Amino acid sequence: MNLNRGNTGHIFKEYLKNKGFSSKTVYLYLRDINCFFSRMKELVNKDDLRDVKSQDIMKYMSYLKNTKIKNGSKYSYATISRRLITVRNLFKFLLRNEYIIYNPFDRLDISMFNRKKMRMSVSRESMNNFLDMITCRDYFDIRDRTILELMYGTGIRVSEASKLTLKDIDLHEGRLLVREGKWKKDRIVPLGNNVIRWLKIYLRRSRKHLLKKVKNVDDRERVFLSNKGQGFSIKGIQEMIRKRRKETDPKLKLTAHIIRHSFATHILENGAGIKQVKEILGHKRLDTTVCYTHFNVSSLKRIMKQYHPRENELYDEVKRSVYIRVLEG
Numbered sequence: 001m002n003l004n005r006g007n008t009g010h011i012f013k014e015y016l017k018n019k020g021f022s023s024k025t026v027y028l029y030l031r032d033i034n035c036f037f038s039r040m041k042e043l044v045n046k047d048d049l050r051d052v053k054s055q056d057i058m059k060y061m062s063y064l065k066n067t068k069i070k071n072g073s074k075y076s077y078a079t080i081s082r083r084l085i086t087v088r089n090l091f092k093f094l095l096r097n098e099y100i101i102y103n104p105f106d107r108l109d110i111s112m113f114n115r116k117k118m119r120m121s122v123s124r125e126s127m128n129n130f131l132d133m134i135t136c137r138d139y140f141d142i143r144d145r146t147i148l149e150l151m152y153g154t155g156i157r158v159s160e161a162s163k164l165t166l167k168d169i170d171l172h173e174g175r176l177l178v179r180e181g182k183w184k185k186d187r188i189v190p191l192g193n194n195v196i197r198w199l200k201i202y203l204r205r206s207r208k209h210l211l212k213k214v215k216n217v218d219d220r221e222r223v224f225l226s227n228k229g230q231g232f233s234i235k236g237i238q239e240m241i242r243k244r245r246k247e248t249d250p251k252l253k254l255t256a257h258i259i260r261h262s263f264a265t266h267i268l269e270n271g272a273g274i275k276q277v278k279e280i281l282g283h284k285r286l287d288t289t290v291c292y293t294h295f296n297v298s299s300l301k302r303i304m305k306q307y308h309p310r311e312n313e314l315y316d317e318v319k320r321s322v323y324i325r326v327l328e329g
Contacts, residue, residue, distance in 0.1 A: 003049035005037040012090055032086035039063055054104045084110045121262040126252060127152060133248040139206040144240050146202035147224055153195035155263035155281050158256035162234045164223040171196050187282050
């Protein structure tokens with residue numbers, strides 16, 4: 001069988017779907033692969049993956065590194081890394097299933113492009129100010145404040161907040177069930193007292209009024225409802241965050257992703273274990289959690305001062321007692 005664009009795309013698409021990848025992820029994978037096919041035809045005049053050699057991959061790497069895109073800038077390292085990793089995974093799959101007998105990536109080093117950028121977060125003070133400045137004058141204010149308190153209080157993704165249903169939330173036990181998050185996995189996320197309080201306010205004072213416009217039976221089970229009588233969509237929540245940011249602090253850089261990153265960063269700074277944070281965020285790998293979080297310099301200094309054996313207060317006390325013994329005799 002020829003491994004041209006059509007055949008390869010079909011078998012790899014079926015593989016990704018069987019692995020449980022979302023339709024959006026499958027689309028992005030196939031887009032990267034189609035880009036690779038186009039460049040192979042353009043750069044080395046090859047349209048069958050069985051003919052691709054290591055030097056062809058190197059030409060593709062050079063193309064990604066040096067080509068300028070629409071605005072005159074070059075592809076970011078993150079984009080280059082993603083495209084190369086996608087194609088490398090494709091060749092691994094083809095080799096493992098004996099579609100090819102040689103992997104052109106075998107002796108190539110693509111680590112130079114794998115520079116993971118620290119994810120942006122905002123300070124605790126900025127996040128608190130942003131939330132507290134949302135005054136609850138009507139049903140929509142209460143709904144928006146509750147969504148934001150929930151996202152910052154749990155670190156759930158905007159897609160996960162959008163599709164929450166009433167049966168997913170257990171206010172008595174203080175937890176929520178995220179159904180089929182990323183990688184199609186369910187997980188339990190704990191709810192703090194502040195989030196529970198806001199959910200109770202929303203359910204008691206706001207949701208019952210928003211529910212009056214809802215006609216679709218499935219939407220009636222959704223926790224968060226739009227002003228059009230539907231479940232609050234991902235796009236709707238993202239637009240709400242932009243609107244609230246402009247109203248409270250136009251200079252603040254804040255998105256749904258940044259709220260998630262800020263949650264992780266702040267609880268790590270307060271002493272949470274990274275493995276526990278990994279489970280709460282629903283990450284598959286620990287290095288993803290590390291990439292999504294970062295400490296500022298002052299936090300690192302505080303940690304060093306508190307935990308390093310030659311920096312903490314206990315060492316200072318021992319050191320002083322030694323000095324006194326030396327001076328006395």
